[in-house]
Each structure stands twice: as C-alpha cells, then as structure tokens.
Amino acid sequence: MEHFALWIGGFLTLGIISFLYKDNPWYKLSEAIYVGISAGYWFVSLFWDNFYGKFWIGVFPPDRVNDAGELVSTGRPDYWLIIGGVLGLMMLMRLLPKIGWISRWALAFIVGATAGLWLINYFSSFIMVQIQNTVIPLFGENYGASSHVIVGNIVVAVGTFAGLVYFYFSKEHKGTFGATARVGIFFLMITFGASFGYTVMSRMSLLIGRIDFLFGDWLGMIK
Amino acid sequence: MSIRAKELLVLGLIAVFSLIFYVGKVSGWKAVQFSTTVSIIVILLIVLSLVWILIKTIRGSLIERRIVFLYVGIAVALPLFMSLSQKIPISPEVKAVYDSIGELPAGSKVLVSFDYDPPSAPELQPMAEAFLYYCFVRDLKVIMIGLWPQGPQQANLAIEEVFEHEDIKPKNLKYGIDYVNLGYQAGNEFVIQRLGSDIKAMFPSDYRGKPYDEIPLVKNVKNFSNIDYCFNLSSGFVGTREWVQIAVDRFGVKLGAGNTAVQAPQMYPFMRAGQLIGLLGGMSGAAEFEYLTEWTGKGTKYMLSQSFAHMIVVAFIIIGNVAFFRSGRKSRLDR
Amino acid sequence: MQTIAGITILGRVAELTAQYETWLEVPVCRSMVMITAKEIVRESYSKVGRPDAFQEDQVYYLTDDQFGYAAAIDGKVVREKPATMFFMGEFFAESLILAETGNSIGAIQIAGTAAPAQLPFFIAACDFTLIGEELFAASAYLSKEPKLLGSIKGQDVGKSLILVAILVGIILETFDIWSFSTLFSVID
Amino acid sequence: MRRAIPLLITGIVGAVFVVQYFVPHYPFNMMSNWFSDWFAIVGACAIVLGALNLMKISIQKVIKRRADWGYAAVIVASFLLITIIGLAEGGDFRDPGTKFDWLYKFVYTPLSSTMFALLAFFVASASYRAFRARNFEATLLLLAAFFVMLGRVPVGYTITEFMPVEYRLSDLASWIMSFPQAAGQRAIMIGIGLGIVSTSLRVILGIERTYLGGD
Numbered sequence: 001m002e003h004f005a006l007w008i009g010g011f012l013t014l015g016i017i018s019f020l021y022k023d024n025p026w027y028k029l030s031e032a033i034y035v036g037i038s039a040g041y042w043f044v045s046l047f048w049d050n051f052y053g054k055f056w057i058g059v060f061p062p063d064r065v066n067d068a069g070e071l072v073s074t075g076r077p078d079y080w081l082i083i084g085g086v087l088g089l090m091m092l093m094r095l096l097p098k099i100g101w102i103s104r105w106a107l108a109f110i111v112g113a114t115a116g117l118w119l120i121n122y123f124s125s126f127i128m129v130q131i132q133n134t135v136i137p138l139f140g141e142n143y144g145a146s147s148h149v150i151v152g153n154i155v156v157a158v159g160t161f162a163g164l165v166y167f168y169f170s171k172e173h174k175g176t177f178g179a180t181a182r183v184g185i186f187f188l189m190i191t192f193g194a195s196f197g198y199t200v201m202s203r204m205s206l207l208i209g210r211i212d213f214l215f216g217d218w219l220g221m222i223k
Numbered sequence: 224m225s226i227r228a229k230e231l232l233v234l235g236l237i238a239v240f241s242l243i244f245y246v247g248k249v250s251g252w253k254a255v256q257f258s259t260t261v262s263i264i265v266i267l268l269i270v271l272s273l274v275w276i277l278i279k280t281i282r283g284s285l286i287e288r289r290i291v292f293l294y295v296g297i298a299v300a301l302p303l304f305m306s307l308s309q310k311i312p313i314s315p316e317v318k319a320v321y322d323s324i325g326e327l328p329a330g331s332k333v334l335v336s337f338d339y340d341p342p343s344a345p346e347l348q349p350m351a352e353a354f355l356y357y358c359f360v361r362d363l364k365v366i367m368i369g370l371w372p373q374g375p376q377q378a379n380l381a382i383e384e385v386f387e388h389e390d391i392k393p394k395n396l397k398y399g400i401d402y403v404n405l406g407y408q409a410g411n412e413f414v415i416q417r418l419g420s421d422i423k424a425m426f427p428s429d430y431r432g433k434p435y436d437e438i439p440l441v442k443n444v445k446n447f448s449n450i451d452y453c454f455n456l457s458s459g460f461v462g463t464r465e466w467v468q469i470a471v472d473r474f475g476v477k478l479g480a481g482n483t484a485v486q487a488p489q490m491y492p493f494m495r496a497g498q499l500i501g502l503l504g505g506m507s508g509a510a511e512f513e514y515l516t517e518w519t520g521k522g523t524k525y526m527l528s529q530s531f532a533h534m535i536v537v538a539f540i541i542i543g544n545v546a547f548f549r550s551g552r553k554s555r556l557d558r
Numbered sequence: 559m560q561t562i563a564g565i566t567i568l569g570r571v572a573e574l575t576a577q578y579e580t581w582l583e584v585p586v587c588r589s590m591v592m593i594t595a596k597e598i599v600r601e602s603y604s605k606v607g608r609p610d611a612f613q614e615d616q617v618y619y620l621t622d623d624q625f626g627y628a629a630a631i632d633g634k635v636v637r638e639k640p641a642t643m644f645f646m647g648e649f650f651a652e653s654l655i656l657a658e659t660g661n662s663i664g665a666i667q668i669a670g671t672a673a674p675a676q677l678p679f680f681i682a683a684c685d686f687t688l689i690g691e692e693l694f695a696a697s698a699y700l701s702k703e704p705k706l707l708g709s710i711k712g713q714d715v716g717k718s719l720i721l722v723a724i725l726v727g728i729i730l731e732t733f734d735i736w737s738f739s740t741l742f743s744v745i746d
Numbered sequence: 747m748r749r750a751i752p753l754l755i756t757g758i759v760g761a762v763f764v765v766q767y768f769v770p771h772y773p774f775n776m777m778s779n780w781f782s783d784w785f786a787i788v789g790a791c792a793i794v795l796g797a798l799n800l801m802k803i804s805i806q807k808v809i810k811r812r813a814d815w816g817y818a819a820v821i822v823a824s825f826l827l828i829t830i831i832g833l834a835e836g837g838d839f840r841d842p843g844t845k846f847d848w849l850y851k852f853v854y855t856p857l858s859s860t861m862f863a864l865l866a867f868f869v870a871s872a873s874y875r876a877f878r879a880r881n882f883e884a885t886l887l888l889l890a891a892f893f894v895m896l897g898r899v900p901v902g903y904t905i906t907e908f909m910p911v912e913y914r915l916s917d918l919a920s921w922i923m924s925f926p927q928a929a930g931q932r933a934i935m936i937g938i939g940l941g942i943v944s945t946s947l948r949v950i951l952g953i954e955r956t957y958l959g960g961d
Contacts, residue, residue, distance in 0.1 A: 003249075005852040010241065012853065016629070016860040020292045020867055023636040024230075031629045032817040034857040035800075036824030038623030041854055043797050043825075044832030044846070046622075048839060050790035054783050080776075084784030088791030094593055095795065101748045103593060104958055106788055108752035109759055110590065111562065111949060111957055113781045116763025118559055119946035126939030130932045131720060132742035135727030137734065148912055152925035157728050159926055163933020164721055167691050170714045184933065188689070189883045191930025192678040193890030194922050199678075200869050201898050202346075202484045204299065204532040205506055207866035208525050209345030210859060211300045219241060220248025221255045222303045288662065288871040295870045312903045312916065341851075342859045372840060488923075507898070530899040532866070537895060539874040540888065547878040559945045566956045589796030590789075594957050618803050619796035625861035637814075651865065658868035661875070672938040674931060681887075682876035683868075690934045694941030698948075705953045713940045720936060 010218045013210055055081050055088075134160045159187040255304055262305040269297065273538050280546045291539055298535040302527035309527060316494055317511040319501030320479040321357075324452065329362040331451035332444060334418075336466070337367065337374030343458035343483050344377060349509040349522035350481035351381040351456055357516040359391050364440055365402040366450070368426065370414055370461050375406045375430045388518075399429075399438045406430030411461035412469055419447050419474040447474040456481045463490055463499070471498045481508065559694075560672050561591055564647030565598055566697035567670070571644060572602035576611055584617040585634070587627040592619045628652035632659045645669040645684070646693065649676045657683035670696060753952040760950030801825065890927070894919045 015030030058081040090106040093099050138153045139145055145153070165177065166184030173181040215221045224232075244252075257265065273294075276286055327333070335354065339347050358365050367382075369375040382402065385391055396402060405426040408414050417425040422444060423435045436442055444450065453476050457463040463480040467490075470476040477500055482490055484505025493499040503512050506529055509522030568584065575582040584599065586592045596617045603612035620630045632655060635643070643660045645653065645667070653669075653676040660667045661683050669680035670688030680687045688696050691713065698706035727738040763781065766774040800821070807818035832839050832846045839846045877888040896902035897919020906915045948954035 003245075005848070007245075008852050009856040012856045013860045014237070016857060016864065019632065019636075020864070021289065023633065028633060028814065028817050029820060030857065031633045032820035033824050033853065034623075034626050034861070035621050035630045036821040037828050037849065037854050037857070038626030039621040039797060039800055039821075040825040040828035040832065041850065042622035043793055043829055044839060046786075046790040046793050047833065048837055050786040052837060055787045055790075058783070080780055081783060081787070083780075084787035087784055088788045091590075091593075091788055091791045092794060095798070104748065104752045105755060107590065107594065108755040108958070110785060110788060112756035112759035113763050113785070115559065115756070115946040115949040116760040116766075117778060117781065119760075119764055119943055119950070120767040122939045122942040122946075126935045126942070127720070128742045130936050130939070131723060131727070132739045134724055134932060135731055135739040135742070137731045138728060139732060142734070148921065152921065155925045156929045156932070157724070159929025160932045160936075161721060161724055163930050164717055164724075164936060167689075167933065167937040168714055168717060169695050170711050185883055186886055187926060187930040187933065189886040189930075190890040190922070190926045191934070192681050193877075193887040193892075194894045194927040195675065195931075196678040196682060196869075196873070196887075197891035197894030197919075198898070198923060198927075199485070199675075200533060200536060200873075200895055201505060201507075201529060203863075203865040203869045204529055205345045205484065205525070206342070206859065206863040207295070207299050207532075208303075208506075208528050209342070210863040211296075211303065211528075212345065212521070212525075213856070215300065215303060219244040220252065221244055223254040288874065291871045291874050292867045295867050299866065309900045310904055310907075311900045341855055342862065376842065507900070510900075526900060530901045532870075533895050533899045534901060536870045536873050537892065539870060540877045540892060543874045544878050544888070547880070559942045559949075562949065562954065562957050563941075563945060566954070569956050589792040589794075589799075592796060592799060593792075597958075598956060615803060619799040621800070622793060622796070623858065625858045629857075629861050651862065654865055654868050654872060655861070658872055661872075672941060674934050674938070677934070679872065682872045689937075691937030691941040694945050697945075701956070703953075706948065709944045709948055709953070713944050716940050716943075717937075720940075 006218050010214060013214060017210075051088075055085050059085070130160075158183070163187050257305050259306060262307050265301055265305070269294075269301075273535075273542075277542055277545060280542050281549060283549060285546050286542075294535050294539070295532060298531040299528045302531050303524055305524075305527060307527060308523065309530060311507070311510050311514050311523075311526065313511050313515065314504075314508075316502040316504070317508055317515065320454075320503060321501075321512065321515045323477065323479060323500045324354075324357055324361065324363075327361065327363055327451055330364060332364045332366060332440075332449065333358050333452045333454065334366045334368065334450045335378070336453065336455045337369040337378045338371050338462045339377065339456055339458040339483075340371055340373045341377075345525065346483045346505050346509065347456045347458060347481055348377060348381065349506070349520045349525065350503050350512060351377065352384050352520050353509065353513045353516050353518040353522065354454055354481070355381050356385045356388060356391065356518040356520075357512075359385065359394065359396060359401070360516070362394075363452075366441060366444070367402070367404045369407040370411060372407050372409075375404055378404050384520075399433075400440055403438055403440050404430045405435075405441075412465040415461075415465060415469040416473075419470070422446055447476050450476065452477050452479070454479045454481070458483045458486060462486070463493070467493045467498045560648040561588075563672075563694050563697040564670070565591075565594055566701060567644070567646050568595060569598045569602050570700040572599045573606050576603040576606045576608040579608075579611065582616055583640075585620050585627075585631060586617065587620060587622060587624070589619055589622075592617060624650055624652050625655075628655040631656055635659050635663060635665070639663045640665055642666045642668070645671070645680065646688075647671065649673050649680075651676075654679035654683060660684075749955070749958055752958055753955065757950055757952055760946070764950070797825070797829075890922060894922055897922075 012030050012033070015026045018024055019027040058078045061077055087106040087109055091103050094103040134157065136153060138157065139150055140153075162180050162184035164184070165180040166188065168177075168181065171177060212222070216223070276290070280286065335351075337351065355365060367375070367378040369378065382404075386396075406429060408425055414425055422441070426435060428434050429438060447453075447470065453466065453470060455463050455466045455478065457466075457480060463482055463486075466478055466480070471478050478498070479501045480490060480499055481503040482505070484507075487502060487504030487508070490499060490502055494502055503509060506522060506525045509520070510526035513520045513522045572582060582599070584595050586595055596614070599617055600609070600612050603609055620627050636659065643665045645656060646669070649671045650673065653671070653673075657667060657669065657680055667684040668686045669684040670693040671677065671680065672690045672693055674690065677687065677689055695710050695713070698710050730736050730738040763777060766777040769775075804818040804821045808815045808822065828846065828849050831849065835844050835846050838844075840850070841847065873891065877884075877891055879885040879888055893915065896905070897915040897917075902915040902919070906913070911917065945954065949957075
C-alpha cells in the first residue's frame with residue numbers, strides 16, 4: 001500500500017509541475033482530480049465540522065457514556081443556533097427559483113454582520129494601532145536612540161506621511177502636493193520590492209519540500 | 224524527430240528513471256552523494272551556462288521563461304545531492320535557544336509541542352530533529368504533544384530520524400521512561416490553559432492509548448510547574464502567539480520556539496519583551512541550530528538550495544536588466 | 559468588504575461586455591459569491607437592454623480550495639487564452655500563480671486587492687493594479703452615485719485628519735511635551 | 747419586500763455588531779461568538795449550492811460530449827469518491843487510518859503542496875521580467891528586492907563579511923524591512939483601513955446596494 005501511495009504522490013506531483021512546460025493531458029488529469037477532491041474535501045469538512053459539529057450537536061446534544069459507564073447528556077441545547085439553521089435554510093432556498101429571492105435575507109445578514117465586525121476591527125488594527133506606532137519620539141525615549149534608529153524613525157515618519165498623501169483622491173497631485181505624493185510612491189515601491197524579496201525564501205522552501213519528496217521519500221536518492 | 228516524439232521520449236525516460244531508482248531504493252541502494260569536487264564542477268557548469276545566457280542576451284536573443292523555470296528546478300534539486308557546507312552566521316535568537324537548553328541539568332523535563340502540518344514540514348521538521356537530538360545528547364527527558372492533528376505524526380517521524388544517529392543508539396532510550404508522545408488534543412488555546420492546571424485531564428493517555436498514570440516519565444508530572452522547559456514548533460494558529468499569551472504570561476513557563484519564515488517576524492516583539500527565550504526562524508534558523516548542535520540534518524542542505532535558488536533569481540534579474548538596456552539602446556539606434 | 563467592492567466593479571464590467579457583446583466568465587471560489595455575482599451580471603445585462611445575452615453558466619463555482627481554484631483557472635486560461643483578466647477582491651498566496659499564468663498568454667490584467675501581502679505580486683505581474691484603498695475608491699467612482707462619490711471625499715477628510723495627527727503627534731512626542739500616542743491605544 | 751427588508755436586516759445587524767464592541771454585557775458580549783457559529787452554519791449550507799453548480803456544469807459537459815469532457819468526468823468521479831467516503835465515515839473522518847485520511851494524505855496534500863510550490867518558479871520568472879530599471883520607481887523596486895533577497899541567505903553574508911557590523915547585507919536587509927518597508931506598509935494599511943471603514947458604513951447605511959443584485 002505504501003508503494004502505491006508513493007507512486008500516486010509522485011505521479012500527481014510531476015503532473016502539476018508539467019504545467020510549467022505547457023498544458024498537457026497529464027496536467028489536465030491532475031487538475032481535474034484536484035478540483036474534484038478539493039471541492040469534496042471542503043464539502044465533507046464543512047458538513048461534519050460546521051453543520052453537524054456546530055448546529056446538530058449544539059441543538060440536539062447527544063448523550064455520552066462517561067467513565068463510569070452511565071449515560072450522561074453533554075449539556076443544555078443552545079437554541080440560539082437555530083437562527084443559524086434558519087439562515088442556512090434561506091440560503092438553500094436559492095435552489096427553488098420561485099422563492100429564491102429569500103436567500104437575499106440570509107446574504108443581507110451575513111453582509112451586515114461582516115460590515116459591523118470589520119468596521120471596528122479594521123478601524124482599530126489598521127488605523128489606530130498604525131498611527132500609534134508612527135507617532136513615536138524620533139530621537140528615542142529621552143533622546144537615547146542610536147544613529148541608525150534615528151534615521152530609521154525619520155524615514156518611517158516621512159514614508160508614512162508621503163504614502164498617505166499618495167492615496168489622496170479628491171485633490172490633483174500637482175505642486176508640492178504632487179511632489180509629496182511622488183515621494184510616497186517611491187516608498188511604496190521600496191515596500192513592494194522588499195516584501196517580494198522577503199517572500200522568495202518561503203516560496204523556495206515549498207519547492208525544496210516537494211523536490212525532497214520526489215528524490216527522497218519516493219526515489220530514495222537522497223537521505 | 225517531431226516535438227511530439229521528443230515529448231514522449233522524455234516521458235519514457237522519466238518513467239524508466241523513476242522505476243530504476245524506485246527498485247533501487249526498495250533493494251537498499253545507498254543515497255546518491257556528490258563528492259566535493261563533483262559538486263564544484265556542477266556549480267562551475269551552472270555558472271558558465273549563466274554567463275553564456277548573458278552573452279546571448281547581449282547579442283539580442285532573449286531567453287524565455289521556461290529556461291528560468293529549468294534553472295530554478297536545478298538550483299533547488301542539485302544541492303540536495305551535494306555535501307558542501309557554507310558559513311552560516313549565527314543569529315542571537317538561535318544562540319539563545321541553544322544556550323537555554325545547554326543550561327538545563329541532565330534529567331530535566333522538556334515539553335515539545337508540534338503545532339504544524341506536512342506543508343510546513345520543510346521548514347520545521349529539520350528544527351524538530353535537531354532539537355530532539357540535542358535534548359537526548361544532553362540526557363533530557365522529552366514529552367511530546369500536538370495541538371494540530373498531524374503534529375504527533377511529525378513527532379514520530381523526527382524520533383525515527385534521530386534514533387538512527389550513532390550518538391543516540393548506544394543510549395538505547397526507552398519509550399515511556401526517556402521520551403513519550405501524548406498525541407493530539409483538539410481545543411487550541413484551551414489545551415494550553417489546561418496544561419497549566421492538570422495535564423492528565425487533557426491527555427488521559429498517550430497516542431497509543433496507554434493510560435497517563437502507567438507511564439513512568441509523566442506519572443508525577445501534574446502541570447507546567449513540573450516542566451523545566453517548553454519548546455513550540457508553529458506555523459499558524461494555534462501556535463507560538465497563544466503559547467506566549469497563556470503558557471508564559473499566566474504560568475511563567477520558560478519557552479523557546481521554532482517558526483516558519485513568514486511567521487517569525489511577528490514573534491520578534493515577544494523576543495524583545497523577554498517573553499520568548501529564543502526563536503528559530505525558517506530554514507536559516509534550522510540550519511544555524513544544526514550548526515550549533517552539530518546535527519547533520521536537512522536544514523543545512525536546504526539552506527544550500529536556498530542560497531543557490533536566491534543566486535539564480537538574482538542572476539536572472541541582472542540578465543533581465545541587460546536585456547532591457549540592450550533593447551532600449553537598440554531602439555534608440557534604430558531611430 | 560473587498561468582495562463587495564469587487565462585485566460593484568463586476569457590475570460595471572458586465573454592462574460593458576453586454577454592450578459590446580464580449581463573452582464574460584466569472585469563475586468563483588466561494589458559493590455565496592456565486593449567488594450574488596449571478597444576480598449582478600444578470601441585472602447589468604438587463605440594464606443595457608440585453609437580458610437575452612446573459613447565460614446562467616457565465617458565473618460558476620469551482621472549489622473552495624485556494625490552490626484547487628488556481629489550478630483550474632490556470633488550465634482554463636492557457637486553453638482559452640482570454641484577452642483580459644480582472645482580479646478584484648481578497649487574494650492570498652495564489653495571486654502570483656494566477657497573474658503569472660495570465661501574463662504568459664499575453665492577457666491584459668487588471669488587479670485590485672486590499673491584501674497588503676499580495677500587492678507586490680500583482681504589481682510585478684499585472685498591467686494595472688488598484689493598491690489597497692484604490693479598490694474601494696474605484697468601486698465608488700464607477701458607480702457614479704453622488705452619495706458614493708461623497709464617501710471618497712469622506713475618506714480623504716479622514717486622511718487629512720490622520721496626516722495632521724501624525725505631524726502634531728511626532729512633534730509632541732519628540733520634544734516630550736505630551737504622550738500623544740496614548741490617544742490611539744486600543745483595547746484588544 | 748425583496749430589497750427593503752434585506753437592507754433593513756443589513757442595517758440593524760451591522761449597527762448591532764458595531765455596538766457590541768463597546769458594550770461587554772449580555773447579550774452583546776455573546777454576539778460575535780453567535781455570529782461566527784451562524785456564519786459557519788450558513789457557509790456549510792452555501793457550499794451545497796456551490797457543489798451542485800460544479801456537478802451540474804461538469805455533468806452537462808459530459809452528456810453533451812463537449813471538449814475535454816473526459817476530465818469533467820474525472821471531476822465528478824473524484825468529487826463523489828471523497829464525498830461518499832467522507833460522509834460514510836462519520837464525525838471522526840479525519841482520524842489517522844481512515845480512507846478519507848488516506849485520500850487527504852496521498853492525493854490532496856501532494857496536489858496542494860505542489861501547486862503551492864509552483865510559486866517558487868513564478869517568483870523567479872516574475873523577477874526576471876518585472877524587475878527592470880525602466881524608471882526611478884522601478885529601480886527602487888528592483889534594488890529593494892535585490893538587497894533583501896541577498897541579505898536573507900548566507901551567501902549574502904559571506905560576500906559582505908568584511909564590512910562593519912551595521913552595514914553588512916543581512917543588516918541592510920533587516921534595516922530595509924524594519925524602516926522603509928514598514929513605512930510604506932503602514933501607509934497602505936491606513937488607506938485600507940479607511941477604505942474598509944467607509945465601505946462598511948456605506949453597506950450598513952444602505953447606500954451601497956449592488957451586492958443585493960436586481961429586483
């Protein structure tokens with residue numbers, strides 16, 4: 001069984017890598033298997049983890065046999081979950097064209113709740129915390145920072161300021177305003193280049209892992 | 224010979240090549256290992272071919288992206304066969320993990336939590352092996368758990384690897400006395416919370432089903448206070464952040480950690496605040512720790528591939544710019 | 559929220575493809591997005607008087623899996639060679655797989671995302687990229703509704719306040735006059 | 747009925763979820779837990795629609811013998827294979843040793859890790875094509891990527907070992923990451939924060955309606 005599994009892994013791995021050469025039947029087969037298996041994997045996972053694990057067990061908690069062998073119920077049913085069940089049912093109404101529009105109610109709920117949660121979370125972590133980290137003493141606490149930290153702090157202050165000016169929409173980027181925006185785009189470009197360069201290592205690690213599977217686990221050529 | 228025929232020929236070669244080496248593996252062939260001279264010759268050939276591409280680019284015939292793919296494949300694969308070593312600078316956070324384990328007296332109990340899955344194994348498995356090797360070399364007792372479903376399996380793979388080493392074989396360490404694997408428990412950060420009060424309640428038996436009280440190593444280990452050091456290998460949630468917030472902040476545990484390269488930077492604030500004793504970051508962290516503990520593991524070999532791959536990317540950036548300047552100059556000449 | 563911005567832009571694009579009778583396909587990675595996207599495209603086609611041109615299968619679901627979706631899209635892109643590709647909304651590591659394959663067939667690619675980690679890859683592989691906030695501004699701008707255009711102005715007012723806060727804050731903090739940054743501390 | 751009520755639902759639910767952040771008392775403090783449970787349940791129901799859509803399109807392709815219909819048949823077969831096995835195996839379908847776990851370990855994981863690993867090739871080809879000194883901005887993009895890449899591998903360290911401690915490539919790379927990169931990142935994040943706050947407000951106040959579709 002171990003052999004069969006390793007050969008399946010090798011076949012599918014090389015099938016996906018063959019796409020780099022060009023689209024071919026080997027890749028098409030691997031892609032089709034992947035789409036089917038992954039859609040099914042998420043379908044089954046969501047069914048057991050979310051529908052059964054959260055809704056069914058939450059509303060109808062099954063009895064459990066404890067250590068002493070008696071039948072004991074696991075706890076009070078949580079009837080709030082029924083609202084989730086009703087919303088899920090509304091979503092499924094989409095299958096019936098005549099009352100399919102009711103799925104909009106479920107969608108409206110999801111969109112409204114997400115909007116409410118995100119509004120605050122993003123306001124606090126993407127705006128408040130970022131401003132707090134930017135508004136720092138440039139020369140360090142009671143002027144104790146080293147030279148390259150001071151230069152760094154000034155760079156951060158100027159970069160954040162100019163970057164924000166670049167994102168200004170309702171004013172023409174001309175004159176000093178335009179110049180600041182241009183400095184802003186310089187900083188954005190450094191940010192994109194540095195982030196790109198930083199992620200190269202983790203992308204290469206993934207490929208090293210696959211090559212190690214091919215030549216190590218499968219063909220045993222490397223220890 | 225038509226392209227179609229060439230493609231089928233290549234497919235045939237791949238099939239034959241795989242069959243031969245697979246049968247070889249099953250019948251116990253030794254691993255392929257380039258000697259240092261062969262390695263250097265291979266490197267020279269790669270460099271020469273890159274120079275040849277540069278010359279071709281200057282002459283105006285640009286290479287297509289599949290050549291770049293080929294070079295990335297070569298740059299990642301070949302170093303795995305090489306036995307070269309490269310001078311690896313030891314960063315302070317990796318040295319801190321090494322020193323903190325070095326200070327533990329023999330027989331101390333170390334809890335290792337495996338919180339990752341196979342896709343992150345290339346970065347974290349070498350760390351796990353080096354760490355377990357170093358613990359056993361220093362005669363420490365190791366308790367392994369997993370907060371991710373595949374964690375315990377990764378732990379067993381690491382144990383198998385470490386037990387083949389000639390320094391560890393003579394110690395003939397016994398399961399249940401020198402080391403134990405308590406398996407996976409769902410519950411994320413709530414599991415860490417319970418380890419602070421009663422480990423047995425969270426792990427009533429080990430991953431083989433043997434009751435907690437029948438395992439000599441953990442029989443009188445009640446909670447974190449009986450654990451001398453914790454080490455967490457993490458690639459996401461639940462991971463090092465939760466171990467710091469609960470195990471360290473609430474129960475004052477001594478914690479070291481190994482993280483994937485993408486996640487490591489988020490842990491530096493915990494390092495600076497002293498909540499985290501030390502940190503191994505990505506493959507470079509694994510290679511540095513292997514260098515310190517003298518464990519010949521995959522981290523060092525992987526880092527060789529990383530260096531090659533980065534050099535190839537940098538080389539093609541240079542070639543790309545030469546192509547750009549050449550086409551720019553050519554269009555100016557044509558005008 | 560990024561998906562909603564992306565859907566608004568989809569509505570506008572669908573109007574143009576209906577007008578110029580260009581084939582439009584919307585493969586999605588989440589079922590809820592499939593439902594909404596179908597409605598939007600149907601409405602856009604009828605808005606420009608071409609309800610007959612809309613086909614149900616133009617909007618379809620592939621898989622919830624991030625890389626399964628990327629594998630299926632790569633296959634389709636290389637086989638059918640679309641002229642233009644839009645990447646609007648939330649993206650993760652699969653962004654470069656999609657954009658690099660689209661680039662290899664010479665398609666014009668327009669991306670827009672507010673995922674900071676994926677912006678460098680879209681910048682490197684696409685022809686035009688809406689960076690972060692620009693995605694939300696673009697969706698408001700394309701809708702041409704006065705209230706939505708007004709919200710762009712509102713965002714800029716917010717930005718002005720933040721710019722002033724940064725300037726004043728840094729001065730106060732640097733000369734240790736008052737710890738301005740405590741104003742922005744946040745409870746977890 | 748079809749638009750007024752959904753807009754009302756969005757407005758009320760959105761406002762309640764904003765308020766719950768500031769009021770840590772019952773029932774508000776339970777709200778975000780309830781919502782994540784309900785969201786999970788609705789997600790489990792919505793994927794049924796997605797799966798049916800995938801099956802419909804694939805089966806139609808097979809019946810009408812359209813191009814590449816064989817692969818559509820493979821999609822249907824592999825979907826049914828893992829779904830039937832997974833549903834049949836009950837709640838602990840993920841335990842080691844189950845047939846579902848076998849499919850996850852030896853079919854799903856190789857495919858997803860290899861697809862993820864393709865990024866290593868695409869990162870290289872994107873660098874080769876995109877990092878060219880066309881103008882000043884592109885040169886900044888190129889230099890930042892160049893120094894950070896070199897600074898992260900031991901070879902970069904060995905090249906500049908002779909330099910004083912603060913100016914070696916690895917130190918330069920971490921300086922770029924800690925200061926200029928952080929500055930640009932912060933400007934982008936503040937912009938995104940403003941964009942999301944304004945979009946959320948538009949949705950809650952019912953100004954943004956496109957997500958509801960037609961009448």
